[in-house]
Amino acid sequence: MYFPVLAISAWALLAQNSGTITGTVTDVYGGALGKAAIQATNVATKAVFKAESSATGAYTLAQLPAGTYDLSATVTGMARFEQKNIAVGVAHTVQLNIKVNDFSLNTVGEDRQFFEGLTTRHKTPAGPTPRMANGKPDLSGVWLGTFLQDSGKPELTPSAQAIVNERAANHLKDVPSSRCQPNGITLFGVIFTYRVVQTPDYLVMIAEHDQPPRQIFMDGRSHPKNLDPTWLGHSIGHWEGETLVVDSVGFNGRAWIDLEGHPFTERTHITERYRRPDLGHLEVEFTIDDPSSYVKPWTIKRISDLAPKGEEVAEYVCTENNKDVPHLVGK
Template sequence: MLAPLLAVLGACSQSDESITEQTKSAVTQTTTVTADGPPRLEDGSVNLGPPPGSMGFWTANNGRLVNDPNNYEAARREMNSRVNIEDAPLQPWTLALTNYRQDTFIASEPYTRCKPAGGPRQIMSPYGFEIVQMPEMERVYILTVSNAMSYRTIYMDGREHPAEILRPTYLGHSIGHWEGDTLVIDTVGFSERSWTNRDGLPTTDKLHLTERLTRSSLNDMDYTFTIDDPGAYTAPWTSGFGVEWNADQEVFEYMCQENNISPAAMVGEGRLSIIVP
């Protein structure tokens, strides 16, 4: 039993080391300087990016949605999620699916096939993300470093979600507003083509996600989310984690597909669709 476990852990750590060691240490280095409150933009709203004249971006390498002490990843027991997997109100079919995904060592993980991932999974991107506030455009963008290197648009112009979403997407349709110093993001329109987290928790196209980002200081941001998905869960549930500021660093190019180019190796010949080129 242990050998395949180690093989999986080895494979995971290998994929995490596709950037140089030098970079990795740079990415995980955080400043210890404490500041009084968060930096702010000229209009007084919290600046979720670097203060002018400086660089920085966010990582939540330890981010988990849930804790499972029996999880296959023993080394991750100490992570900072706030609920146990037993407390996630999974419906019977999603519980069975989650267990299946874990029993099969997350072999069918879409993320490692370079599928974009939204919501909490974007915030816990292994190599981090940057929040780009464009107040004049009434938009906020999140630039993701890892995975498919996608950006996410958050409309801050007071619009509603579209009445009908013909084509659900990995990242969904996000609208945002400020509640005091907290950026609240409301997202619908998710496809079912990605997993909500590394543990394999499923969501459906009924997912309504609420996220709250609160930067309390230069270096600290709290991320809380509520998953309301009557297709997959018996009740809405909330979790979250802390996000850390990487001062004097900046987001960088990461192209998942660069060395992920064999459909056969990625999914096995037996699962190839005829439409794959």
């Protein structure tokens, strides 16, 4: 019968030895932003605390052990917000109001509502995993833009951190797709529809976004000894049970890993693992290995929904409507 008293005492002790970060999340015009994902990471212990902003933009991270925190805020269709080294003392409340910039998307000028419409989850058809004649999963189909499941936690080298900092300070204005250049393979199919065509010897991906077609060779060949570096690199695949494993090298280092500005280099080596657990979903894990940029390999996880019957990959010509590049605002 003493348990409730002990529980209350423990909670009170925790509250006395912790602090709070609270505030609002708005756009640059002061409009409230709900459903912002707020994350505070304790610099010393690496413990992670999460919250979500309300419809009025308000958020609170309570019962934070005293210490120093790095805080981030992510809102769909907007640039990521980061603030480092926030000191939280015992019984101390830090007021931190967050202003988030709109993110320039692909053909410059689309707003966050356009982005949100493209990234709304759809009801997918139910059914078992389709299979090839050899019994392997058939990844073929028209797929809606991928959804991020896990952005990973890269540990950056000093040179890579400097690149990320510079790109963030420039409001990500130099993202290659803003100038009709290709995204890297880790962003292939993000936002826009894409088609997968699979045969026993190769797999081809065709994106509605302004990307060259991607070829994955599955005929047993190796990477060429003298690779000509390209945006998408050279990819070879093989099956491990129900998983298609793709090995890619030979990048030119000009693409971005993600929309936070993590860099590719010519030393980047990416391993992808594709799974189709049922009719309506395609899962992929990207493991990025590049000692020149990352202290250790790290993984990004994405998932795509199968498009409704009749959906096709439309023509997309970025240069026909890319009229606002001179107005991109940087540092």
